[in-house]
Amino acid sequence: MNTQQIDLVRSSYALVEPIAPQAAEIFYTQLFAADPSLRPLFRGDMAHQGERLMGMIGSALTLLDRPAALGSVLRLLGSRHKGYGVQEKHYATVGGALIKTLEQGLGDAFTSEVRSAWVELYGVISRTMLEGAREPVLA
């Protein structure tokens, strides 16, 4: 990601943050419409889950300046996701739901540059999580 893309995701995230509960609702509606078989993987309270996703993306944004720290956090997160029953193919479904959520939540502010910046960020996050998911689990 280049610095301009990092600035774009940061400024657009700041617009979504105040409407996080609504964004979470749009996100899960989109996600379960795209793949209803994902529903049983989520056992916790949905509202809370949405906050976690937004919170995690928020912390990824602050950590973007410290790639080494971000890498280890995301690899561990990916390894935990394997334990939740998440498969590699699910990352694309979640990425699609995230982009649709931002599209609805941001309206006109979701320009093609903002879209590309988010696609790039989600790609970096999910590739790093998948690296962690593929690593052997240390006993």
Ligand code: HEM
């Ligand atoms: C950008 C990618 C993602 C981020 C940042 C993310 C973030 C998180 C976080 C922070 C948690 C809380 C638990 C923990 O820290 O271990 C969590 C749980 C979970 N995530 Fe993700 N996640 C991502 C992708 C996915 C994908 C692709 C799936 C596939 C369906 C998924 C399904 C789940 C499930 C099932 C849980 C456990 C929820 C429960 O028990 O209710 N996540 N996620």
